[in-house]
Amino acid sequence: MFDQLWVWVGIFFIFGSIWGSFANVAIVRIPQGLSVVAPRSRCNGCKTPIRWFDNIPILSWFILKGKCRSCGQSFSIRYPLVELLTGVLFALAFYSVGWKFYLAELLIFILGLVIVSFIDIDHFIIPDKISLPGIIIGLVGATLNPEREVLDAIMGVVLGGGFLWMIAYVYYILRKQEGMGGGDIKLLAWMGAVCGWRAIPFIILFASIVGSGVGLFNMKKKGLQTVIPFGPYLALSALIYIFAGHTITMWYLKIFFPWLE
Ligand SMILES: [Zn+2]
Structure with a gap:
C-alpha cells in the first residue's frame, strides 16, 4: 500500500x-550584520545574481558541478550539505511529531540550530540576534501550545542558562580566563525553553562526552589551548x-537500574 505518511x-x-538554502544565506550574512532577505544571492567572484533555476536546493550545486555559471568560481560543498541536512531534519521532525502544534515550534528550532551551529564553526560565536528571540519564541510557544507546560519551559531557561553560567563562573575564578562563551549559555537557555x-x-552530558572526545583529538594535533566551538555539540x-x-x-x-520497571 502506498502510504500517505511518506x-x-x-x-x-x-x-x-x-x-x-535560506540558512546558507543567514550563516554568511548574519555575522557580517547584513540583511538575510535582500539583496538576492550572488556569486562571490563576479557578483552575478544567481538565477532561480541555478538556485534549486541540493540539485543545482551538482548540476553546476559546484561552479558559478558565469565566471567558474567554485562554491563550497557545504551549501548542498546544509540544504540536505535541513531537509533531513525537517522530514524527521514531521515523521516523529506529526501534525501537532509542536511541529511548528520544532521546525523553527531546527532552522535556528542549523544556522547557529555553522556560524559557531566559522566564527566561534553564537549571535544574540538568534538565541534571544529563540528563547522568547520558545516561551511563547509553551504558552500557546496546550501540550506544553509554561513552567516547564521557564525552568528550562533558568536551568539551561544558570547551569552553564555557573560552570563558566567557576572556570573563570580558577583559570582567570573565559572557557565557555556567553553564547553557549544563551543557546542552552533557548534549548530549555523549547x-x-x-x-x-x-x-549537557551528551554534548560534553562528544565534545571532549573531539576536543582531545584536536588537542593532539594543535596543542592544549585549542578552542572548540561547543554550539554544534549542544545542537546535536x-x-x-x-x-x-x-x-x-x-x-x-x-x-543500570534493571530493578526499576
Ligand atoms: Zn561568478
Missing part, C-alpha cells in the same frame, strides 16, 4: 531543503534528545 515526509524534506528542563542534563545533543531521548533514557535505566 508523501508528507518527502514534502517536508523538500520544504526543509528550501529553508536550508525542550523543557528535563532535557538540560541530557544535553538537543536533536538527539528530541528524536531519541525517550528511547535512550529507557535503555539507560534498563541497563
Whole structure:
C-alpha cells in the first residue's frame, strides 16, 4: 500500500531543503550584520545574481558541478550539505511529531540550530540576534501550545542558562580566563525553553562526552589551548534528545537500574 505518511515526509524534506538554502544565506550574512532577505544571492567572484533555476536546493550545486555559471568560481560543498541536512531534519521532525502544534515550534528550532551551529564553526560565536528571540519564541510557544507546560519551559531557561553560567563562573575564578562563551549559555537557555528542563542534563552530558572526545583529538594535533566551538555539540545533543531521548533514557535505566520497571 502506498502510504500517505511518506508523501508528507518527502514534502517536508523538500520544504526543509528550501529553508536550508535560506540558512546558507543567514550563516554568511548574519555575522557580517547584513540583511538575510535582500539583496538576492550572488556569486562571490563576479557578483552575478544567481538565477532561480541555478538556485534549486541540493540539485543545482551538482548540476553546476559546484561552479558559478558565469565566471567558474567554485562554491563550497557545504551549501548542498546544509540544504540536505535541513531537509533531513525537517522530514524527521514531521515523521516523529506529526501534525501537532509542536511541529511548528520544532521546525523553527531546527532552522535556528542549523544556522547557529555553522556560524559557531566559522566564527566561534553564537549571535544574540538568534538565541534571544529563540528563547522568547520558545516561551511563547509553551504558552500557546496546550501540550506544553509554561513552567516547564521557564525552568528550562533558568536551568539551561544558570547551569552553564555557573560552570563558566567557576572556570573563570580558577583559570582567570573565559572557557565557555556567553553564547553557549544563551543557546542552552533557548534549548530549555523549547525542550523543557528535563532535557538540560541530557544535553549537557551528551554534548560534553562528544565534545571532549573531539576536543582531545584536536588537542593532539594543535596543542592544549585549542578552542572548540561547543554550539554544534549542544545542537546535536538537543536533536538527539528530541528524536531519541525517550528511547535512550529507557535503555539507560534498563541497563543500570534493571530493578526499576
Ligand atoms: Zn561568478
